[in-house]
Amino acid sequence: MYFKKAVLPLNGILAAAFAVTLAACGSNNNVEQETAGAAKDSAQQKTTAPKTEQTTFALPSPLQIASIFKKAGLKYFPNLANPVENSGKYNSGKISEALNLGVYSADLSYCTLNKQNQDSKNYMKASRDLATLLGLGKVFETDNLATRFEKNLGSEDSLAAIIAEMQMQTDMVLEENEQEYVSATVFAGAWIESMYIGGKVYEKAKEKNVSSRLIEQMSIAENIIKALKAQEQKDPNLTAVIADLVAIRDIYKGFAGVKALSENTSEDVDFSKIPMTEEEISSLTKKIVEVRTKIVKG
Amino acid sequence: MKKFILGTLSFLAIAVFTAFQTTDGNSCETKVLKEKARKSLDPYRYDSSKLIKISCRKQSFMKEVEVPLFIGEKYKFVFNTEALTKPVIIDIYNKDHDARNRKLLYSTKDDAAGKGEHIWEYARSTKVYVDYTIPAGGDSSSFAGCLLFVLGYK
Numbered sequence: 288m289y290f291k292k293a294v295l296p297l298n299g300i301l302a303a304a305f306a307v308t309l310a311a312c313g314s315n316n317n318v319e320q321e322t323a324g325a326a327k328d329s330a331q332q333k334t335t336a337p338k339t340e341q342t343t344f345a346l347p348s349p350l351q352i353a354s355i356f357k358k359a360g361l362k363y364f365p366n367l368a369n370p371v372e373n374s375g376k377y378n379s380g381k382i383s384e385a386l387n388l389g390v391y392s393a394d395l396s397y398c399t400l401n402k403q404n405q406d407s408k409n410y411m412k413a414s415r416d417l418a419t420l421l422g423l424g425k426v427f428e429t430d431n432l433a434t435r436f437e438k439n440l441g442s443e444d445s446l447a448a449i450i451a452e453m454q455m456q457t458d459m460v461l462e463e464n465e466q467e468y469v470s471a472t473v474f475a476g477a478w479i480e481s482m483y484i485g486g487k488v489y490e491k492a493k494e495k496n497v498s499s500r501l502i503e504q505m506s507i508a509e510n511i512i513k514a515l516k517a518q519e520q521k522d523p524n525l526t527a528v529i530a531d532l533v534a535i536r537d538i539y540k541g542f543a544g545v546k547a548l549s550e551n552t553s554e555d556v557d558f559s560k561i562p563m564t565e566e567e568i569s570s571l572t573k574k575i576v577e578v579r580t581k582i583v584k585g
Numbered sequence: 586m587k588k589f590i591l592g593t594l595s596f597l598a599i600a601v602f603t604a605f606q607t608t609d610g611n612s613c614e615t616k617v618l619k620e621k622a623r624k625s626l627d628p629y630r631y632d633s634s635k636l637i638k639i640s641c642r643k644q645s646f647m648k649e650v651e652v653p654l655f656i657g658e659k660y661k662f663v664f665n666t667e668a669l670t671k672p673v674i675i676d677i678y679n680k681d682h683d684a685r686n687r688k689l690l691y692s693t694k695d696d697a698a699g700k701g702e703h704i705w706e707y708a709r710s711t712k713v714y715v716d717y718t719i720p721a722g723g724d725s726s727s728f729a730g731c732l733l734f735v736l737g738y739k
Contacts, residue, residue, distance in 0.1 A: 337645040337718055339682045345633045345652045351738055355655055451631040459619055462636050506711055507653040556711060557656050 344514040346470075348454045349389065349477035350447060352504065353396035356481065359496035361488050363401035368394035369480070369583045374413040376585040378420060382524035385469050386582045388417040389476025397484055399447060404440040411436055418457070421469060426456040468518030468525065475511050475528060476582060478504070483579040486572030498568055503558040505571075508536045531578045538574050542567045613638070613668045613731035622663045622735040625704060629661040629737025639729045641671060641722020649682055650715040652736065659708040661737040662715075664693070667701035669730040674718040675703060681714045 369390050377387040395410035415427050427433040432453055439445040461470040482504060489497045512532050519525050539545060544561040615636055623631065635650050654660055664675055674694050680687035690713065691705045707713070715734065722729060 337647045339647040339649055339716075342649040342651050342681065342714075343635065345635050345650055345734070345736060347653060347655075348632050350630075351632050351655075351658075355658070358657070448630065455619065455623065455631045455634065458634050459615060462634075463615060503655065503711075510651060510653050513651075558711060 346474045349392040350396045352481045357400045359500040371409045371413040385472035386476035389473040390480040393477040393480035468521040471514040505539045506558045618733040625663045626737035632736045634735040641727045645721045648717045662705040663735045664703040665733040671729040676716045678714045
């Protein structure tokens, strides 16, 4: 009796499951048909060049920029980085939070590569606080990254490896959540801070390699502008950030050495070898200081 | 008999669930892809990455990624194509797609079909352009999977 009662719903379930399974397989068959169709289309279109969609940009990590400046002889000067006490000021919106997360990421890299353990620890905490505001707090918990960072204080190489891992996790979370504009804004903040530190150290130490690296860094200003412009509609506050970056780029573009460059050269340009006068470098760093001051004010 | 019916019902529930899972839309196991790419980067240090979700269209088309590099640094490009269902060709040039006399620096065109990872090491230019040529694929909604590009430096 029990079986008889049960067999009817069981038949229904079996039929439903069979139908669903068929539907799933049907989808796969469709994919196969499309693939076959695609191969046919592809053969027909071999003669026409494929159209290119809008170009996207891979922006370097703040750690790599710090590492390039370090290799160029950038010395450590205390009190150059943005004080960690400021971290509480940045809660006026996503763009300010993202820019200052970038600023602190650059400061963290600068301190870490110069073996400033206590400062590294403080900047790690400031970065974590801002990342949490941006919904990226879980990055620091992944694989115990924050704990591992504290345990490895003193080992520059291990700390750099942990920072690189954090960067990868952050990029992954932002990409998964389709928040590439946050990623580009964080990088913009990091780039401005790295240029600020580079400019200030150059003022103090007059290290020629550092000024060459400052000029070389200008080659990616255009990429940051393009990356942000492509995402400008995501947040109205991005327009002002883009305008500041354009102002920096335009100063650089007005330099005699840059103007002399032929755009159609087939050779790669070594930007670090473009001749610059002291006045030109000074006008560039002055503008960078102005933009950086605006960012860290919050 | 009760056990038999319950067992059958459980089996069917799993079968139905699995059937729905396999028809899931435009998602990829990004964590798995990134982990594999990260291992392949070694001994280079992670710099940046780009995950591209690819949907085929009636006609073949191209996506371009501009990658800034710095002179004096060494770079490793890792492309994971395991999650792609259609063959996407990866070409790397010294100039963008609009430039007339650009040089092809690297291509996966002649790589073995089904190869899930492509690696290229480089240390010269200040900028390179990664072009993905996506084959034609019927209607615009045909999802062809994900391609992960990870860049490392040392």
